[in-house]
Amino acid sequence: MTPGPAALKAVIFDFDGVIVDSEPLHYQAFCDVLEPLGLAHSYDVYVERYIGFDDRDAIRAIFQDTGRPLDADTFERLLRAKEEAFQKIVARGVVPFAGAKELVEELLRAGLPLAIASGAKGDEIRLILQGLGMLHAFSAIVSADDVAAGKPHPETYQRALQALFSRHPALRSNPATDGSSPQGVVVIEDTPTGIQAARSAGLFVVGVGHTYPVSELYQAHWAVPRIADLSVERLRDALLRHEP
Incomplete structure (x- = not known):
């Protein structure tokens, strides 16, 4: 039997071009x-x-x-x-995209686990997040240091998904299984390469047009011009509308 649409249960963010204009x-x-x-x-x-x-x-x-x-x-x-x-x-200072910090805080209030899956160096990600007061928000950070193959290979997102399931066992579709189902986990990406990586990992992808115009993010399941256009409600609606 084909499964129905999944409810939103976690969000994985790319970093550069999604959270900060780095x-x-x-x-x-x-x-x-x-x-x-x-x-x-x-x-x-x-x-x-x-x-x-x-x-x-x-x-x-x-x-x-x-x-x-x-x-x-x-x-x-x-x-x-x-x-x-x-x-x-x-060290001179980095500013997040408008709406990025607000979305992260809203997702946390909704009780949704968050992760980062990025091609940047782990120390760079943590340094910027610490300066923005956002490091605490992410229960898993997968960086270039953690993978053998970068995007568009799916390893970065596969490892982020594994980390989320490890830290949050309740996310598993069936706790008796290995918890490998990506249903209900949403990725937010800004590049075609990243979208390809996330889709290859079996994840639902929302594109944000910070780096490329929305028209070039056609491989995403859904795309918006800015991360400020996203909310918990809109992510839930997009996921529920998607036919698996």
């Missing part, structure tokens, strides 16, 4: 590191080609696209340099 900061950090090598590029190119990647895959892709060899020592040095550059930029 993509321009990542771009600046990449430019600081790559410009001396003659590998800097415009922000438009960053958005078109590299924005959905974690740092590792972005650096590999940049070198591959320019036909430049990338040895292991240079790769590790650039990773460290980019992380240090980003932390210096973040």
Whole structure:
């Protein structure tokens, strides 16, 4: 028998481009590191080609696209340099997207477990969330440090789902099973790459048009222009309207 629509039971957020407008900061950090090598590029190119990647895959892709060899020592040095550059930029202050903090607080009041599944570094995510007073809100954070393959591979979302089930056993559709069903768990994403990763993990995806126009988020089950357009009620309605 085909299951009916699921009730909302948890939300997984992407981080960059969903909660905070940190993509321009990542771009600046990449430019600081790559410009001396003659590998800097415009922000438009960053958005078109590299924005959905974690740092590792972005650096590999940049070198591959320019036909430049990338040895292991240079790769590790650039990773460290980019992380240090980003932390210096973040220290100047980061502002969340309008409505992001309010949505997180509303979800918490509704008793819904929350997680983050991001291609950013874990220390960077926690540093920003701590500064925004939001670190306590997320019972699980899966970052680039925790996966072997970044988005669009589904591993980031698979691990976030596993972490939520581990920390909140009541989320399982049937506690007697392994709790692997993603029904009722909603993802909020801003890039086609991230949407692909979440859908490959079997999750219901809501796109927000912070980074790409809504028309380019067509792989999401539902998309809105801004995270400020979302609420607990609207997420519940969207999930209930979806035919599995």
